[in-house]
Each structure stands twice: as structure tokens, then as C-alpha cells.
């Protein structure tokens with residue numbers, strides 16, 4: 520099996536006690552690559568530190584909508600510098616979250632747009648987080664030209680997915696695919712072009728069934744691949760190879 524985890528947070532405190540053990544073992548358990556995703560300047564640096572230490576790990580640097588309220592003007596320059604690191608492969612995670620609403624909508628939109636502009640300037644792809652903000656997110660993306668992006672932990676409708684796919688976006692899925700109430704995500708996976716599909720853990724969150732609620736790690740992606748294989752009439756191995764090839768192309772990893 521080939522497992523490319525396109526979105527993880529191994530910098531999370533929940534891995535602090537055994538991080539080295541977990542990350543040293545993943546390549547022996549079919550994990551070919553992991554992208555750790557920053558949520559502010561500090562965690563972006565931590566993701567780059569992990570990438571320095573483990574050959575198969577890469578990083579995205581960015582400011583999460585949850586952290587947009589704390590972001591400072593100089594942070595775009597700080598991200599621009601961090602993005603020069605040879606193992607920085609994307610700007611993220613960026614976007615809008617009106618579910619938790621930790622920052623005013625205008626502030627979230629402003630940081631979303633500024634980071635999309637940075638990605639365009641640096642010719643890097645973006646990793647987008649959207650929760651209960653689909654209309655504003657689409658509005659921003661419709662006004663954004665020439666940026667490659669992925670909607671992470673996609674949970675929207677097939678209608679919205681069609682518009683995003685038409686604009687060239689990739690869609691990435693977590694353990695949610697294995698949940699009993701995953702009807703919408705399953706409909707999207709069933710109908711979307713396979714060459715735009717990626718998988719992720721969002722570790723330590725979003726562990727798939729039968730581990731729901733537990734700390735998630737990249738090996739658990741095999742349960743998502745089994746679900747995808749089921750829906751598309753391919754083998755889990757093929758699902759792993761296809762999603763890994765998509766991720767390599769998207770992030771520009773050889």
C-alpha cells in the first residue's frame with residue numbers, strides 16, 4: 520500500500536511524548552510522504568523543523584482562519600521567508616471558519632486573500648480550510664486567478680464540488696469518509712475525477728472508524744483508501760497509488 524498523508528499536524532502537543540517514535544516508524548508502515556501544515560508562524564516553523572529531521576516529511580506554512588485575529592502585519596513577510604525553505608511546498612492552512620468564528624469575518628477574509636496573493640507571488644499551491652463559510656469562500660476563490668489549491672477535509676455538497684473542480688481545485692478527504700453520516704462526502708468521492716482526489720489524516724484529529732475519537736496517525740489512511748476503493752471499484756492499493764501520484768504532482772514532490 521502507498522500512503523501519502525497530505526495534511527497532518529504532528530507538531531501538535533498530543534504527539535509531544537512520542538513524536539520521534541511515531542515519525543521514525545511511519546515509512547515502515549507504507550507511509551511514503553507526510554505534509555505537516557502550519558496554523559500560524561510558530562507552528563509553521565515547527566512543521567519545517569520536522570521536515571528538516573525526517574526525509575519524507577514536507578511542510579506548508581500559513582495562518583489558519585482560527586489564528587487570523589492574532590496575526591500581525593509582519594507575518595506575511597515572515598511566511599514569505601519561511602516559504603523559501605527547500606521543504607516548504609505550500610501556503611496553508613488558510614481559509615474561512617464561521618463555525619468557530621474565532622476572528623471577525625472581515626479579518627478572516629483579509630488574511631485569506633493576502634495569503635492567496637502570497638501563494639501566487641511565490642508560485643506555490645494553497646491548502647484551504649473552509650467550514651460553514653462556503654459562500655464567502657467561493658466568492659474569494661472566484662476572484663482569485665492562477666492559484667492551485669486543495670480544499671482540505673472536504674465536506675461540502677457535490678454541487679459546490681463541481682464548481683471547485685471546474686476552477687481546477689483538488690479535494691482532499693479525512694477519516695470522515697468512514698463515518699456513518701458521511702453521505703455527502705461519499706457522493707463527491709463517487710462522482711469526482713480520480714486525478715483530483717487526495718487523502719489526509721488531519722492528525723491528531725479525525726481518526727477514521729474504528730478509531731473514531733482516538734489520536735489519529737497516517738497509517739490509518741488505509742481505512743479511507745479502502746472506502747475509496749469500494750466506491751470506485753478499484754483496489755485499495757490502486758487508490759493509494761492514485762492519491763499519492765496526485766499529491767506528488769500537486770505539491771511538486773519527486
Ligand SMILES: [Zn+2]
Nearest residue numbers: 526556612721
Ligand atoms: Zn488541519
